[in-house]
Amino acid sequence: MKVAVFSTRSYDRYFLDRANIANNSPHQLEYFETKLNSKTASLANGFPCVCIFVNDVADQTTLKILAEQGTELIALRCAGYNMIDAQAASELGLRVVRVPAYSPYAVAEHAVGLILMLNRKLNKAYNRVRDDNFTLDGLLGFDLHKSTVGVIGTGNIGTIFAQIMQGFGCHLLGYDVNPNEDFTAIAGAKYVDLPELLAKSDIISLHCPLVPSTYHLINQETIQQMKQGVMLINTSRGQLVNTRAVIDGIKSGRIGYVGLDVYEEEDELFFEDHSNNIIQDDTFQLLQSFQNVVITAHQAFFTKDALIAIAQTTIANISSWEQGNELINEVKVSETN
Structure with missing residues (x-):
């Protein structure tokens, strides 16, 4: 499955690629260094899944653009979900998954x-x-x-x-x-x-x-x-x-x-x-x-062990959605209130 990965750095690519290769059915990951927002959402045109990080902006306007372009899943590669309008995502039929625990x-x-x-x-x-x-x-x-x-x-x-x-x-x-x-x-x-x-x-x-x-x-x-x-x-x-x-x-x-x-x-x-x-x-x-x-510049998560776990869980979340399995790490609207 095609996945647009925003806010990526070299270390994101390294660990996501490793986790993806180890997956039974590897996904087609396309990396963008830019942050996701309403102005950059067009980069994800035709991607069923968009993967984002802590400082991306997944507000109502951005999510509407993504939904209109064919995106159905938002995969957060972090535990926090304050960057996404979960209510808007639900109303647009977008599923949202996260990495609740890494290290x-x-x-x-x-x-x-x-x-x-x-x-x-x-x-x-x-x-x-x-x-x-x-x-x-x-x-x-x-x-x-x-x-x-x-x-x-x-x-x-x-x-x-x-x-x-x-x-x-x-x-x-x-x-x-x-x-x-x-x-x-x-x-x-x-x-x-x-x-x-x-x-x-x-x-x-x-x-x-x-x-x-x-x-x-x-x-x-x-x-x-x-x-x-x-x-x-x-x-x-x-x-x-x-x-x-x-x-x-x-x-x-x-x-x-x-x-x-x-x-x-x-x-x-x-x-x-x-x-x-x-x-x-x-x-x-x-x-x-x-x-x-x-x-320090938001580096508390930044250990090898954590990045391995984040990548593995992110890829597993995407695969679960693609295969129609239960999304155990799904973000529910009630959690964001």
Whole structure:
């Protein structure tokens, strides 16, 4: 089957090709580096399946174009589905599948890496030593042992993150509208309401999906409920965080550290080389100017193990639809509300 694959890089092609070759009936994959949106949807004319990634735009207008061109299946090669208008897809008769789990360890471990870098100023220490500066001034950190870590979103990734932090000897607080028995099975972990988690946590890490109820979950009001000098980590979705509110929190000292792998306006920035350009996003430029902020470019998922799993599940999802089998990884409209 013909599949139009958008937002591709060399690593996407490598792992998808490997998974496709291993498939019983390989598909005809055509790769496009450009993002999917209403202006590029015409590239998928005649393709029964379109495969997209996190920063593609599958809104109502784009989906209508795809449906009119003969597309019937949208295959997301990621867990999140906030980039697609699921209601519009359903109304247009488009089926949508995703990769609900690939390597939750990859994202959880990256979140821990951001914590360690922020706390022990590893980026600053590395640069100093390379410049033959061996002073320790300005590199003071704190013990993670006995610190209180708040985990917002305790699915697979959030729970694995909590397990790792429990290994450091941290106290664990969780908040989730759908409690997970695996989280409460961690020694010392307990669920609390959101205000209590915000008020008691030294470190807050976001691991929840982006749905209407979690949009700008971190905002002026919730930041004011946080402990002075809190560390905020987000490896989930950028729009969980109101960036301007976080900047205000940094300036006031309410937020002492920020580690981000995602950014709410990342669509035109991440996965591209802008080193020879002047970035026009003043908010992003201001954010990365702070010494207590570390930003990575949506790379938390980026491990060999994760890319293998993503490719295998994506190809399996497409094959299941082609063969008329049950779509176990289908995105339902009710899930997006």
